[in-house]
Amino acid sequence: MKVSEIISAIGEQDPEIYERLSSRRRAMSGFVGFGKKLALTSVPFFLGSVLQKAYGQSTGTLVVDTLNFALTLEYLEYRFYNTALGSSGLIPSGPANAAITTIRDHELAHVNFLKTAITAAGGTPVSEPTFDLTGGNGSGNGPFKDAFSNYQVFLAVAQTLEDTGVRAYKGQAGNLISNDTVLTAALNIHSVEARHASHIRQMRKANGFDANIKPWITGKDTEGVAGVDASYAGEENTTQADVSIINIGGQTISASAASEAFDEPLTKEQILLIVDPFLA
Amino acid sequence: MNEERNEGGVLNDLDFQQKLHRRAFLRYTGIAVAASTVITLDACKKDDDGVNFGSDDIAILNYAYALEQLEAAFYTQVISTPYSGISDAEKSLLTDVRDHEIAHREFFKAALGSNAIQALEVDFSSIDFTSRASVLGTAKTFEDLGVAAYNGAGQYIASANYLLLAGKIVSVEARHAAYIRDLLSNGSFADSSVVDSNGLEKSMKPRDVISAASPFIKTKLNAGSLPA
Numbered sequence: 001m002k003v004s005e006i007i008s009a010i011g012e013q014d015p016e017i018y019e020r021l022s023s024r025r026r027a028m029s030g031f032v033g034f035g036k037k038l039a040l041t042s043v044p045f046f047l048g049s050v051l052q053k054a055y056g057q058s059t060g061t062l063v064v065d066t067l068n069f070a071l072t073l074e075y076l077e078y079r080f081y082n083t084a085l086g087s088s089g090l091i092p093s094g095p096a097n098a099a100i101t102t103i104r105d106h107e108l109a110h111v112n113f114l115k116t117a118i119t120a121a122g123g124t125p126v127s128e129p130t131f132d133l134t135g136g137n138g139s140g141n142g143p144f145k146d147a148f149s150n151y152q153v154f155l156a157v158a159q160t161l162e163d164t165g166v167r168a169y170k171g172q173a174g175n176l177i178s179n180d181t182v183l184t185a186a187l188n189i190h191s192v193e194a195r196h197a198s199h200i201r202q203m204r205k206a207n208g209f210d211a212n213i214k215p216w217i218t219g220k221d222t223e224g225v226a227g228v229d230a231s232y233a234g235e236e237n238t239t240q241a242d243v244s245i246i247n248i249g250g251q252t253i254s255a256s257a258a259s260e261a262f263d264e265p266l267t268k269e270q271i272l273l274i275v276d277p278f279l280a
Numbered sequence: 281m282n283e284e285r286n287e288g289g290v291l292n293d294l295d296f297q298q299k300l301h302r303r304a305f306l307r308y309t310g311i312a313v314a315a316s317t318v319i320t321l322d323a324c325k326k327d328d329d330g331v332n333f334g335s336d337d338i339a340i341l342n343y344a345y346a347l348e349q350l351e352a353a354f355y356t357q358v359i360s361t362p363y364s365g366i367s368d369a370e371k372s373l374l375t376d377v378r379d380h381e382i383a384h385r386e387f388f389k390a391a392l393g394s395n396a397i398q399a400l401e402v403d404f405s406s407i408d409f410t411s412r413a414s415v416l417g418t419a420k421t422f423e424d425l426g427v428a429a430y431n432g433a434g435q436y437i438a439s440a441n442y443l444l445l446a447g448k449i450v451s452v453e454a455r456h457a458a459y460i461r462d463l464l465s466n467g468s469f470a471d472s473s474v475v476d477s478n479g480l481e482k483s484m485k486p487r488d489v490i491s492a493a494s495p496f497i498k499t500k501l502n503a504g505s506l507p508a
Contacts, residue, residue: 095466095467098467099467099469102467102470102471103470105479106470106475106479107479108479109477109478109479109480110478110479112478113478113479113480166451169447170444170447170448170451173434173440173443173444173447174440174443174444177437177440177443180435181435183434183435184431184432184434184435184483185480187430187431187434187447187450187481187483188431188480188481188482188483189479189480189481190431190447190450190451191427191430191431191450191451191453191454191481192454192470192475192479192480192481193451194450194451194452194454194455194458195454195455195457195458195469195470195474195475196458196469196470197455198454198455198456198457198458198459198462198469199458199462199469199470202458202459202462214373214376215373215455215456215458215459216376216380216452216455216456240387240445240448241387241391241441241445243387243390243391245383245386245387248383248386248387248390249386249389249390251382251383251386252379253379253382253383253386254379257376257379257380257383258383260376260379260380260452261379261380261383261384261449261452262383262448262449262452263447263448263451263452263455264448265444265447265448
C-alpha cells in the first residue's frame with residue numbers, strides 16, 4: 001500500500017483529512033518537499049508524523065484513530081487464526097486445536113468489541129483490509145507462505161503476531177489516557193494478547209520447535225523466527241525511567257531477567273512498518 | 281520479611297502531618313485539655329489505620345509496589361524451598377518469575393524514593409510450600425490478581441510515563457499468569473474465569489484487590505487513599 005493510498009483510505013473515513021493536511025503548513029511542506037527523498041522503509045515513520053501534525057490535539061479523533069489502528073491489527077490476527085483453523089491437517093486436534101480456537105475466538109471478540117467502541121465514540125470502524133497472510137505485500141509468495149501447511153511456521157508467525165500485538169497496544173496506551181473507559185478496555189485486551197503470546201511460546205517449546213523458548217521475551221531474541229527482527233527490536237532494554245534494572249537494589253538480576261521483566265512498546269509507525277507486508 | 285520504616289517515607293511524613301493537624305485542630309477548637317483527649321482519640325484514629333499509600337499517582341505506584349512485594353516474597357520462598365516433585369523446567373522458569381518480581385519490586389522502591397511505603401510483612405501461613413498444587417494455586421491467584429490490578433488501576437494514573445511503565449509490567453504478569461495456569465491445567469491460559477465474552481481481561485478496582493490480597497499481608501494496609 002502506498003502512502004497516497006493510505007491517505008486516500010483515511011479520507012474515506014475522514015473527509016477532512018486533506019484539509020487537515022493542507023491547513024498544517026509545516027506538515028504539508030514536509031510532505032511535498034521531502035517526500036521524494038525518503039527511503040521506502042522510512043515512509044511509515046514519516047507518514048505517522050505527518051498525520052500526527054495534521055490531527056493535532058483533537059482528542060476524540062485520536063481515540064477513534066487509535067481504536068481503528070487496533071481494529072486493523074485484530075482483523076489481521078483473526079484472519080490469520082481463522083485461516084489456519086480452516087487449513088486441514090495443519091493444527092493437531094485436541095489441546096492444540098482447542099487453544100488456537102480459544103485465541104481465534106478472542107480475536108474475533110476483539111474485532112467486534114472495537115467496532116462497537118469506535119461507533120460509540122462517534123467514529124466509523126474501518127473495513128477489514130485485504131490481507132496477504134504470507135507477508136508478501138499481495139504477491140501471495142511472502143516469507144510466511146508455508147504458515148498454513150507447516151505447523152512449525154504457523155506457530156512461529158503466531159508468536160510474532162502476538163508479541164507484536166502486545167507491543168502495539170502498549171504503545172497506544174498514552175493516546176487513550178483521556179478516556180478512562182476506552183483505556184481500561186484497551187488494557188484489558190493488551191493483557192489477553194500477552195496471555196496468548198505466553199501460550200503460543202509454550203506450544204513451540206512443547207513441540208520441540210524451540211528447546212529454549214520461554215513464555216516471556218528475553219533480550220531481543222526472535223526465537224529463531226526469520227525476518228521479524230523489527231518485532232523484537234528494543235525488547236533488550238534494561239533501563240526503566242532512568243533506573244538500571246540489572247542487579248537493582250543489590251539483588252542478583254541478570255541482563256536477561258532485567259529485559260524479560262519489562263515488555264517494551266512500539267510506536268504506531270513501527271507497527272505499520274511491520275504490518276505492511278501483510279497488506280495486499 | 282522484616283518490617284522496616286523507610287526513612288523520610290510516606291509514613292514518617294504522615295506521622296508528622298497528623299501531629300501538625302492535631303495541634304491545629306486543638307488550637308482551632310480551643311477545647312479544654314480534658315475534653316481534647318477524647319476528641320484526639322476520636323478524630324485522629326489514622327495512626328492505627330495502617331500503611332497509607334499517599335495520594336494521586338504516588339498512591340497507585342505504592343499500590344503496585346505493595347503487590348510486587350507480595351509476589352517477590354512468595355517466589356523467593358518457592359525457590360528457596362521448592363515443592364516436592366518440581367521439575368528442572370519448572371524450577372528454571374519459576375526462578376525467572378522470582379527475578380522478574382524482585383526487579384519490579386526494586387524498581388518501584390527506587391522510583392518512589394522517599395515516597396515509598398515500608399517493606400511489608402507477609403503471611404503465607406495458608407500456603408503449603410511443599411505442595412505443588414498449593415504453590416501453583418497461590419501463584420495463579422497472585423498473577424491473575426496482579427494483572428487485574430494493573431489493568432484496573434491504569435485509568436487512575438495521570439502521568440503517561442507511569443501508565444506506560446505499568447503497561448510494561450502488566451503484560452509480563454500476564455505471561456506469568458498464562459504459564460502458571462497452563463502448568464496447572466494446559467489450555468487454561470486465558471479461560472473464562474479471567475476473560476469475558478468480549479475477549480477482555482476482567483480487571484479489578486484497587487480496593488477490591490487489596491481485600492483479596494490482605495489475607496497474605498500481615499502489615500495493616502490503609503486503602504483509604506486508593507480509588508474505591
